[in-house]
Amino acid sequence: MLEKIWTKKNLSSHVDLLVTVSLLLAAVLLFSTNLGILPLRDWDEGIVAQVAREISRENWSWLYPTINNTPYLNKPPLVHWSIAFFYHIAGVSELTARLSPALLTAFSVPLVYSVARELFRPRTPAVFTALVYLTLLPVVQHGRLAMLDGAVVCFFVLMIWCVLRSRRNRRYALAIGISFAVLSLTKGILLGLLLGAIVFFFLLWDTPRLLTCKYFWSGILLGMLPVFLWYTAQFFHYGLEFFHANFFHQSLRRIWEPVGSHEGPIWYYILEIIEYSWPWQLFWWPGLYLSWKNRNLSWGKLVLVWSGIYLLAISLMNTKLPWYVLPIYPAFALAVGSYLTEIWHQFPVDLGYLQFPTYKYLQTQGDSAKHLQGIPTVYHRLVVAVFALLALVAWIACLYLSGIFGFWEQFLTKPSLQLQLISIAVALTMTIATILLNQQDRQFLLILIWGIYLSLLLFVNSPDWTWDSKQDYPVKSLAEMIQKYTPPGQIVYSFDTRDRPSLNFYSDRLIQRVGPQKIQQQWQDVPQLYLLVETSTLNNLALDNLKVLNTLEGWALVTRE
Numbered sequence: 135m136l137e138k139i140w141t142k143k144n145l146s147s148h149v150d151l152l153v154t155v156s157l158l159l160a161a162v163l164l165f166s167t168n169l170g171i172l173p174l175r176d177w178d179e180g181i182v183a184q185v186a187r188e189i190s191r192e193n194w195s196w197l198y199p200t201i202n203n204t205p206y207l208n209k210p211p212l213v214h215w216s217i218a219f220f221y222h223i224a225g226v227s228e229l230t231a232r233l234s235p236a237l238l239t240a241f242s243v244p245l246v247y248s249v250a251r252e253l254f255r256p257r258t259p260a261v262f263t264a265l266v267y268l269t270l271l272p273v274v275q276h277g278r279l280a281m282l283d284g285a286v287v288c289f290f291v292l293m294i295w296c297v298l299r300s301r302r303n304r305r306y307a308l309a310i311g312i313s314f315a316v317l318s319l320t321k322g323i324l325l326g327l328l329l330g331a332i333v334f335f336f337l338l339w340d341t342p343r344l345l346t347c348k349y350f351w352s353g354i355l356l357g358m359l360p361v362f363l364w365y366t367a368q369f370f371h372y373g374l375e376f377f378h379a380n381f382f383h384q385s386l387r388r389i390w391e392p393v394g395s396h397e398g399p400i401w402y403y404i405l406e407i408i409e410y411s412w413p414w415q416l417f418w419w420p421g422l423y424l425s426w427k428n429r430n431l432s433w434g435k436l437v438l439v440w441s442g443i444y445l446l447a448i449s450l451m452n453t454k455l456p457w458y459v460l461p462i463y464p465a466f467a468l469a470v471g472s473y474l475t476e477i478w479h480q481f482p483v484d485l486g487y488l489q490f491p492t493y494k495y496l497q498t499q500g501d502s503a504k505h506l507q508g509i510p511t512v513y514h515r516l517v518v519a520v521f522a523l524l525a526l527v528a529w530i531a532c533l534y535l536s537g538i539f540g541f542w543e544q545f546l547t548k549p550s551l552q553l554q555l556i557s558i559a560v561a562l563t564m565t566i567a568t569i570l571l572n573q574q575d576r577q578f579l580l581i582l583i584w585g586i587y588l589s590l591l592l593f594v595n596s597p598d599w600t601w602d603s604k605q606d607y608p609v610k611s612l613a614e615m616i617q618k619y620t621p622p623g624q625i626v627y628s629f630d631t632r633d634r635p636s637l638n639f640y641s642d643r644l645i646q647r648v649g650p651q652k653i654q655q656q657w658q659d660v661p662q663l664y665l666l667v668e669t670s671t672l673n674n675l676a677l678d679n680l681k682v683l684n685t686l687e688g689w690a691l692v693t694r695e
Contacts, residue, residue: 150251154244157264161243164268165236165278168595170229173636175600175608178457179280180635181208183231186217187639190226198371202644203623205372205384207379210364212319213238213285215384231280239277239284243268245291250471252298254432258478262579263471267464272410274593275600276457282321283460289317290329291464294436297333300350301341307349311357318361323383326361328447329461336439340432344563389452398454402443406459407466413524413582414470414565416517417477421469424476433468440465476581481576487509514574521568528561551597559589612666612689613640618682619691620664626691628666653677657694665692 174180181201186201189211196215199206210481216234224230246267249258267273277284293313299306308548318326338525339345344350368376387393408415428434435667448458519608535554548655563585570578595597616626627648645666656663657677664683667675669690671684681695 140352141420149361153257153261153264154247157244157247157268158240161240162237163586164591164594169232169236169278170227171597172228172600173232173608174228174280174639176399176621176634176636178282179231180637180639181623182214182217182280182282183213183226184635184639186214186221186231186249187226190218190221198304202638207368207372207376208384209282209321209380210319212316213282217280228280232278235280235282235284236278238288239273241285242277242288242291244466245288245295249291249295249298249434249464250468252295253436254472254475256475259471259475261471262474262478263467265583265587266414266469266470266474269465269583269590270414271469271590272406272413272456272460273463274590276460278594281457281602283457286317286321286325287461287464289313289320293317293329293333294440294464297337297344298432300344304344304347304349305349307344308353308356310350311353311355313357315353315357315360317593318357319364320394322380323361323365324381328444329519332440335443336436339439340435350586363597364612370456372690385448389451392452392454396453396455400449402454402497403459403462406443406456407462410456411463411686412467413586414466415519417470417473417522418466420473420513422471424473425469427470433472437465437469437472441469463531478576478579481574514571518572521564521571521689525561525564525568528557528564531557532561552592553598556592559585559592563589607687607689609634609637610640611686613637613642615684615686615691616641616643616664624664625664626664627656629653629671630666643662663694666690667692 169210174183185201185206186311188203189195196211196218199211199214207600213235216238217231220230220233225527244265247260247264250263251257254260273284273287277287290313293310296306296309296313300310314326314330317329334345368380409416413420423439425434429438444462444465445459451458532554535542535557563582566586567578567582570581616637620626625644626641628645629650630645630647633647634645653663654677655667665677667690669685669688672690672692675692677692677694679695683691683693685691
C-alpha cells in the first residue's frame, strides 16, 4: 500500500516537472523572440536602458546610478544591474536592454503554475491558470519591454509561492523575506510594503499561525537587511535630497497628484482589464463570484485579498498608467482558471459510444462532485454571442487587411503579411471556439488557448508588437544625426515640449528642453551651442550667425557659425 502511494506521488512529481518545463519553454519562446526589432519606447524603456548603460561604463556607479551623468534617484537599480550585465556580455542594443525583464516575466509563468498547484489539489485548475496567464496580451506586451513591472510580477508571485509552501514547510518562510528584498530593490520599498500587505492580510485570514512563526519574522528581517543597507548608502551619499526625490516626488506624490497627463477616473483599471484581456475577462467576473462562494478555501481567500487590496490601492492613486495593473493578472488568472475548470467538468465528455455531462458522472462518485457550480444557461448564451461577434469582427479585419476589395489602399502603406496572418489566426480561433462552445464541447477551451498563443506568437514576430513606439516621431535617425555632428557628452537644446528619453539613449547625448528666451541668452554666452528645432521654425529663429548642420525628417540641427 505504501509502495503504491509512493509510486503515485513520484509520478505526480514527474508530471508537475514536465508541465513546469513545458510552460517555461513556451513562455521563453513567447517573451524573448523578436525583442530587438523595434526601437525603445518612451518613457520607461529609454530611461531604464540609459541608466543601465551608465552603470556598465563605471565600476562603482552600480551603487550610485546616474542618468545623463546626473544622480538617478527614481528607482532602486536591481533590474538595471541585470540589464548592464547583458550589456557587458553582448553590447548595448534593444535586445540586451529587453532580455532580462523579458526572461523574468517568462519565469513568472511556471511560478504561477506552482502557486496554483499549492492552492488546488487537482492539476486541472493549475494548468488552466498558468495558460490563461501566459496568453494575456498585457502581460505579453509589457513583460517584453525594458521596464520594471514584469520583474515585479515575477518576484511577487515568488513571494506568494513561498508563503503557500511555508504552510507545509516553515523553512520556506525565510525566502519570503528574500522575495520582499528583491521586490523593494526593483521598484521601491513602498511598493514592497503594499504587496507585503497583501501577504499579511492573506495569512491573517488563512494561516494566522505563520504570523507567529520564528522563520517568518527571521525571513522578513533577513530581507529587510539589504534594503536597509541600500537606502542607508543612498542617504549618506545624497542626504535628504534622495528621500525627497525617491519617496515623495516619485512615489507618494503620485497618490494625490497625477504625473504629467496620466490621470483617469477611479474605474480606470477596471476598464483597462476589460479592454485588453480578451477573451478571458468574460470568465473573470464569474471567477470572482466563484472565489467569493469558496472564500472558506485558501484559493478563494487569496484571489479576493490579492485582487481587492491591489486594485483598490492603484485605483485610489491619481496617477494612472496602464502597466500599474500588471501585478493583478496572476490573481486574475487564478479566478479565471478556477471557473474554466468548472466549465471543463460541466460540459460533455466523449466516452466511446456514450456522451454525457461530466458532472452527472461525478455525482455518481459521491460528495466529490458537490463543488461543481455549472455555467448558467443565460450566461452561456451571452458568451456564445460575444464569441460569435469576435469571430465576425476578426473575419471583417481579414477581408480589410487582405486587400481583396482594395481596402488597404486607404493605408499609407500596405499592411504587413504578419498582420494579415494574425487576423486569420484570431478569426479561425474564435470561429471554431464559438461552434464548440455552442455545442457545449469542452474542447473549445483547448482550441481557444492554443489559438490565442499562436496569435500572440505571430503578434510578437510582427513589427507591430509594441504600438506605443510609433505614437511620435522616430528617434533613431535623428540620434544618428546628433551623434555625427556633436561631440560626445554635449548637451543639445531643443524647443520640443515633449521629453524623449529614447532620443537621449540613442544619441548618447542629453536633449534638454529650453524656451526661446533662455536660448537667446545662452546663444551669446555659450561658445559652441547646439540646437535641435523643427525645420518649419527655422525662419522664425532670431539668432545671429546661425548655421544649419543638417536636416532630417522635419528636424534641423543648428549651431553658431
